[in-house]
Amino acid sequence: xxxHFGARRxxxxxxxxxxxxxxxxxxxxxxAGRSGDAAExxxxxxxxxxxxxxxxxxxxxxxxxxxxxxxxxGVTAYFGMKxxxxxxxxxxxxxxTVEIEALDDGYDPQQAKAxxxxxxxxxxxxxxxxxxxxNRAWRDAAIADxxxxxxxxxxxxxxxxxxxxxxxxxxVPVYQNEGEAFxxxxxxxxxxxxxxxxxxxxxxxxxYVEGFKSAVEDADNIEIVDELTYxxxxxxVDAQITELxxxxxxxxxxxMSLVPLVVSAxxxxxxxxxxxxxxxxxxxxxxxxVLEPGGxxxxxxxxxxSFAKAPASPAFAQDEDVVAYLAALKQYGDYxxxxxxxxxxxxxxxxxxxxxxxQNMEEPTRDSFMEAxxxxxxxxxxxxxxxTAVDTTQDGQPAVSSVxxxxxxxxxxxxxxxxx
Amino acid sequence: xxxxxxxxxxxxxxxxxxxxxxxxxxxxxxxxxxxVLAVLPLVMSEFVNETLARIGVFAVAVLGLNVVMGYxxxxxxxxxxxxxxxxxxxxxxxxxxxxxxxxxxxxxxVPAVAGLVVALAAARLGGLAxxxxxxxxxxxxxxxxxxxxxxxxxxxGLSARFxxxxxxxxxxxxxxxxxxxxxxxxxxxxxTRFLVRGKYGRAFAIVKGNENVAxxxxxxxxxxxVLAFTIASLIGGVSGFLYMVVIQYTSPETMSFGHSxxxxxxxxxxxxxxxxxxxxxxAFYVLVPQLTNQVxxxxxxxxxxxxxxxxxxxxxxxxxxxxxxxxxxxxxxxAERGAAASTTSPSSTLGSGTSAEEPETERQGHA
Numbered sequence: 176x177x178x179h180f181g182a183r184r185x186x187x188x189x190x191x192x193x194x195x196x197x198x199x200x201x202x203x204x205x206x207a208g209r210s211g212d213a214a215e216x217x218x219x220x221x222x223x224x225x226x227x228x229x230x231x232x233x234x235x236x237x238x239x240x241x242x243x244x245x246x247x248x249g250v251t252a253y254f255g256m257k258x259x260x261x262x263x264x265x266x267x268x269x270x271x272t273v274e275i276e277a278l279d280d281g282y283d284p285q286q287a288k289a290x291x292x293x294x295x296x297x298x299x300x301x302x303x304x305x306x307x308x309x310n311r312a313w314r315d316a317a318i319a320d321x322x323x324x325x326x327x328x329x330x331x332x333x334x335x336x337x338x339x340x341x342x343x344x345x346x347v348p349v350y351q352n353e354g355e356a357f358x359x360x361x362x363x364x365x366x367x368x369x370x371x372x373x374x375x376x377x378x379x380x381x382x383y384v385e386g387f388k389s390a391v392e393d394a395d396n397i398e399i400v401d402e403l404t405y406x407x408x409x410x411x412v413d414a415q416i417t418e419l420x421x422x423x424x425x426x427x428x429x430x431m432s433l434v435p436l437v438v439s440a441x442x443x444x445x446x447x448x449x450x451x452x453x454x455x456x457x458x459x460x461x462x463x464x465v466l467e468p469g470g471x472x473x474x475x476x477x478x479x480x481s482f483a484k485a486p487a488s489p490a491f492a493q494d495e496d497v498v499a500y501l502a503a504l505k506q507y508g509d510y511x512x513x514x515x516x517x518x519x520x521x522x523x524x525x526x527x528x529x530x531x532x533x534q535n536m537e538e539p540t541r542d543s544f545m546e547a548x549x550x551x552x553x554x555x556x557x558x559x560x561x562x563t564a565v566d567t568t569q570d571g572q573p574a575v576s577s578v579x580x581x582x583x584x585x586x587x588x589x590x591x592x593x594x595x
Numbered sequence: 596x597x598x599x600x601x602x603x604x605x606x607x608x609x610x611x612x613x614x615x616x617x618x619x620x621x622x623x624x625x626x627x628x629x630x631v632l633a634v635l636p637l638v639m640s641e642f643v644n645e646t647l648a649r650i651g652v653f654a655v656a657v658l659g660l661n662v663v664m665g666y667x668x669x670x671x672x673x674x675x676x677x678x679x680x681x682x683x684x685x686x687x688x689x690x691x692x693x694x695x696x697x698x699x700x701x702x703x704x705v706p707a708v709a710g711l712v713v714a715l716a717a718a719r720l721g722g723l724a725x726x727x728x729x730x731x732x733x734x735x736x737x738x739x740x741x742x743x744x745x746x747x748x749x750x751x752g753l754s755a756r757f758x759x760x761x762x763x764x765x766x767x768x769x770x771x772x773x774x775x776x777x778x779x780x781x782x783x784x785x786x787t788r789f790l791v792r793g794k795y796g797r798a799f800a801i802v803k804g805n806e807n808v809a810x811x812x813x814x815x816x817x818x819x820x821v822l823a824f825t826i827a828s829l830i831g832g833v834s835g836f837l838y839m840v841v842i843q844y845t846s847p848e849t850m851s852f853g854h855s856x857x858x859x860x861x862x863x864x865x866x867x868x869x870x871x872x873x874x875x876x877x878a879f880y881v882l883v884p885q886l887t888n889q890v891x892x893x894x895x896x897x898x899x900x901x902x903x904x905x906x907x908x909x910x911x912x913x914x915x916x917x918x919x920x921x922x923x924x925x926x927x928x929x930a931e932r933g934a935a936a937s938t939t940s941p942s943s944t945l946g947s948g949t950s951a952e953e954p955e956t957e958r959q960g961h962a
Contacts, residue, residue, distance in 0.1 A: 279887075296642070307751060314844075315843060319768075331751065333751075407741060
């Protein structure tokens with residue numbers, strides 16, 4: 176039986192390795208990624224004279240599949256449109272088409288690392304992937320391999336720290352940017368406000384609160400009357416809302432990342448007949464998914480921040496950018512429905528920002544790309560709201576760090592200049 | 596038409612089994628395996644090495660699950676928790692620059708102790724109740740990892756890059772990491788193989804088969820359940836250490852409940868109560884997402900579900916039962932013709948007489 180078993184084991188191992196080799200396509204003897212020091216000026220992997228390939232690892236299945244699918248659709252649509260026009264002209268004078276290779280990581284860091292390992296020798300740069308843990312999982316590896324991890328969708332400030340992350344750059348505003356924008360608006364109102372703070376007890380909530388506090392630090396008219404936290408795993412914040420209601424604050428700064436909790440918080444406040452003005456983060460302030468079920472119209476004001484035009488808003492229905500974007504998304508992005516998540520718009524802007532970098536890179540190398548990527552200033556990407564712009568030159572800031580505060584108007588959001 | 600190849604196959608298999616009986620073959624085959632495994636990392640491309648290393652990590656995790664579920668018959672849905680604990684201990688130790696040997700020992704011991712404590716309580720419960728207790732582990736583990744942010748880095752997780760190839764070895768990082776996985780993983784597989792074939796393995800099998808019989812034979816079901824669970828946790832800890840060697844990053848997502856179920860599915864697909872099955876389970880866990888990603892990245896979950904169902908319909912005993920299913924099919928076609936029965940009968944007694952594994956494997960499907 177032992178012998179029998181031993182043979183089976185050998186067979187099993189043989190089958191496993193055969194499978195491994197088959198699935199991985201037998202990479203061959205190309206070890207360019209291993210050494211990392213190709214000849215000076217020689218083209219990096221994933222770029223030829225006629226095309227360049229970009230890699231994405233993002234959740235396309237599981238609970239974050241909705242926004243994840245958007246992160247692929249937007250940039251794919253953008254370059255699909257550009258390719259149909261003939262391609263993108265690069266800084267070295269050649270015109271290349273841009274191909275996207277996207278893999279699903281299901282929001283699993285392990286799978287994200289596996290996807291990166293699979294892509295790194297075939298793609299010129301990684302981009303647009305969604306998620307903090309899934310991007311952190313291969314951040315160190317990307318630095319060691321000198322593979323750009325450019326314009327990714329996470330508010331984690333680590334990716335925008337040039338010293339710590341020389342091959343990375345975040346795209347969306349970090350949490351601090353959002354909190355700060357609202358704090359500045361409130362401080363500039365000139366009236367006295369009592370603020371209650373409720374935040375998620377992790378880096379997400381802390382980032383928002385840090386940004387907000389830094390903005391109202393020197394404002395005499397702002398008083399923080401109560402500050403509570405909740406855990407991301409909590410199923411109810413009724414107790415916190417009740418306690419905050421007793422503080423008689425007229426503004427609540429609610430740094431919450433979970434949609435159902437925001438809805439129940441809005442409802443609980445109404446039950447208690449507490450009607451403050453709300454601040455909500457950009458990812459939990461959707462009119463359809465949050466404010467309508469939560470009865471947002473009952474409050475004097477609900478504020479959030481944004482930097483992208485909302486394609487569903489009637490105000491932008493005839494907007495040139497929006498029309499072109501929606502058409503391309505349908506035609507090239509494999510996304511026939513109206514975009515349900517802002518990530519689609521962000522991803523489209525990532526495409527436009529990458530195009531800027533491509534136009535400025537003088538050599539077909541990853542080094543030259545990173546240099547070009549880090550020198551974009553005052554670029555108004557399509558779909559961007561007035562007063563926001565891409566600026567990659569500031570250390571410690573993501574590509575987009577400027578946001579505008581918006582107020583809920585019962586259907587969608589309008590940009591506001593002052594707190595009312 | 597069909598008889599010619601089947602005849603040839605049965606004669607070749609009989610000559611193969613006589614070849615296997617020679618002592619030098621019994622020694623040479625494992626030796627050859629070791630040589631192949633030693634050379635493999637040097638000749639394979641980087642991505643193949645990384646994939647093999649990842650398979651090794653999850654094969655060890657599945658092996659641990661197999662000890663408690665496949666061999667001792669106790670449903671555990673918490674294996675990923677022990678992998679997570681092992682990974683966190685490793686990451687914490689490496690970040691604080693502890694000696695790597697100490698880190699490894701702790702990465703084994705801490706999950707083992709955690710497993711022991713859980714098992715002391717859980718093993719008192721019978722049947723599926725133990726499954727309910729073990730469900731709690733990943734469900735508690737994720738928020739715990741988020742709250743203990745001082746040690747775990749909170750939801751941002753911990754990065755630890757410590758398995759770089761030493762200077763002067765001339766190896767690339769991926770080769771070095773694969774060697775670490777091969778050595779540690781291989782040792783764990785070997786030790787587990789000895790464990791389940793010896794006294795303890797037989798005791799596990801009796802506890803799994805019938806606890807009353809076990810008690811009447813002087814085998815305490817409680818003690819052996821606790822033992823199996825503790826060993827499974829320890830092996831889970833080892834896989835957590837290897838996880839950090841290969842993936843170099845851990846976050847609360849690592850031990851999310853879904854992965855625990857995926858590990859379970861991998862074990863059943865590989866083959867319960869089988870050492871090779873654990874290896875195949877690990878390969879399944881790693882390769883299927885890669886495969887489905889290449890087919891269509893937006894349909895991965897659906898395709899994985901289809902593959903899972905197909906394997907379970909075609910091979911209820913898991914992938915490890917594939918050779919046996921093939922020989923059985925061959926034997927059946929031989930019996931129909933009334934020929935070649937004599938050549939296959941020795942192997943049939945070999946398969947059903949001494950192997951206690953096959954019926955268990957099939958029963959596992961219903962558990």
